[in-house]
Amino acid sequence: MGRLRYLLLIVLLLPVWLPVLTLGFLWFQWPIWRQRGRVSGTAYEPFGARLCYHLLGSRPDPLSWQLAAGLPATRSWWFRQLALPLLTGPSRLAAYTPSFLHYPPERPLTLTDLLAARTEFHDRALVAAGGLRQFVVLGAGWDTRGFAWRSDPQRKVFEVDMPATQAVKRAALDKAGIDAARVTFVACDFQRQSWLEALAAAGLDLHQPTFFLWEGVSMYLEEPAVQETLRAVARLPEGSAISFDFFSHQWLNDSWTGKLVRTAVHLVYGERFRFGFSVRPQVTTALELYLQESGLQACGLVLREAVSWGDQRPGSVPFGGAAVCVADQVRATGQETRRDGSGSQPIPASSPGYTQPSASGSSGPRRVASGRTSSGTRDS
Numbered sequence: 001m002g003r004l005r006y007l008l009l010i011v012l013l014l015p016v017w018l019p020v021l022t023l024g025f026l027w028f029q030w031p032i033w034r035q036r037g038r039v040s041g042t043a044y045e046p047f048g049a050r051l052c053y054h055l056l057g058s059r060p061d062p063l064s065w066q067l068a069a070g071l072p073a074t075r076s077w078w079f080r081q082l083a084l085p086l087l088t089g090p091s092r093l094a095a096y097t098p099s100f101l102h103y104p105p106e107r108p109l110t111l112t113d114l115l116a117a118r119t120e121f122h123d124r125a126l127v128a129a130g131g132l133r134q135f136v137v138l139g140a141g142w143d144t145r146g147f148a149w150r151s152d153p154q155r156k157v158f159e160v161d162m163p164a165t166q167a168v169k170r171a172a173l174d175k176a177g178i179d180a181a182r183v184t185f186v187a188c189d190f191q192r193q194s195w196l197e198a199l200a201a202a203g204l205d206l207h208q209p210t211f212f213l214w215e216g217v218s219m220y221l222e223e224p225a226v227q228e229t230l231r232a233v234a235r236l237p238e239g240s241a242i243s244f245d246f247f248s249h250q251w252l253n254d255s256w257t258g259k260l261v262r263t264a265v266h267l268v269y270g271e272r273f274r275f276g277f278s279v280r281p282q283v284t285t286a287l288e289l290y291l292q293e294s295g296l297q298a299c300g301l302v303l304r305e306a307v308s309w310g311d312q313r314p315g316s317v318p319f320g321g322a323a324v325c326v327a328d329q330v331r332a333t334g335q336e337t338r339r340d341g342s343g344s345q346p347i348p349a350s351s352p353g354y355t356q357p358s359a360s361g362s363s364g365p366r367r368v369a370s371g372r373t374s375s376g377t378r379d380s
């Protein structure tokens with residue numbers, strides 16, 4: 001019934017809807033296009049999704065809404081007050097949300113649910129990291145979670161991103177009236193610099209367990225930079241954790257949808273997908289094998305949870321997934337000491353670490369119990 005109401009509304013509104021949304025889209029794309037190749041355009045994708053969830057009331061995010069008033073592509077009146085409300089209005093009026101705007105995502109998951117699935121996974125991981133005092137957003141883009149997390153003054157928050165993208169965000173925060181002093185900004189290119197050294201220089205305490213959010217970034221990096229990021233987390237105190245998502249290697253390189261999305265993202269934003277993790281035969285076994293073969297497990301990194309998204313049937317390719325890895329030297333190697341970035345000094349943990357998030361029905365990440373025995377793969 002809701003769906004019928006929604007479709008009727010769309011048909012009725014179409015003469016207004018179509019031109020306003022088209023103009024809103026162009027208004028949105030133009031500043032992105034002008035800064036193409038310098039400032040991340042793909043950062044607007046998850047941000048736009050979060051704005052929609054906010055307007056639909058399914059994931060309130062007032063800080064993102066506030067930040068939208070400062071960012072080049074979203075600050076126009078046309079986009080925020082006309083196009084976005086028109087996009088989400090029919091859903092509210094009809095009390096029906098189409099799949100691509102649904103938060104949390106509907107199951108089974110398809111590619112149009114990617115942003116909702118990602119957001120849901122990392123939101124839950126962040127709750128599990130609630131006991132930690134340090135939070136780092138790697139490749140932060142327009143994410144505002146760090147600002148919300150910092151509402152507890154005991155906590156330290158760092159955002160790392162490419163210099164030009166970070167400069168745009170800082171200017172936008174200023175324009176939007178959000179107190180940027182709550183977060184320490186660290187400009188760094190993961191492909192060229194050690195973000196851990198840059199963070200340590202900016203005040204990250206390497207003796208405290210830290211939570212790293214690495215949302216929507218691994219696919220833009222070469223494999224050595226991906227591995228180096230995970231290795232840096234492995235060296236940190238027990239209880240440190242990283243929550244990340246990825247495309248599947250098989251989907252990105254072998255499927256026509258993967259190749260199409262890859263080409264479209266490059267054409268529109270000038271950004272390249274470079275890396276995907278294997279998800280065969282199952283995401284958990286594949287990731288654990290990767291940790292072993294790359295020596296990450298020997299460094300102290302343990303897979304805590306893993307999910308894969310998309311079609312899991314034989315002959316089909318899941319398009320991606322997400323995982324949480326924790327620094328757990330004792331379980332990974334049986335050794336009793338930890339080492340810092342120089343590989344010489346033990347770094348003992350001095351506060352509680354990442355805990356297991358509670359499962360929410362069949363949709364949440366599943367725990368990898370121990371060793372290689374249990375599967376975190378969610379068939380969806």
Ligand SMILES: C[S@@+](CC[C@H](N)C(=O)[O-])C[C@H]1O[C@@H](n2cnc3c(N)ncnc32)[C@H](O)[C@@H]1O
Nearest residue numbers: 040042043046139140141162189190191215216
């Ligand atoms: C798709 S956006 C995701 C932004 C944010 N994590 C979110 O989910 O809203 C990818 C982000 O990764 C950053 N990024 C990509 N390659 C990077 C690199 N080599 N070094 C640092 N940041 C990078 C981009 O600047 C951008 O902010």
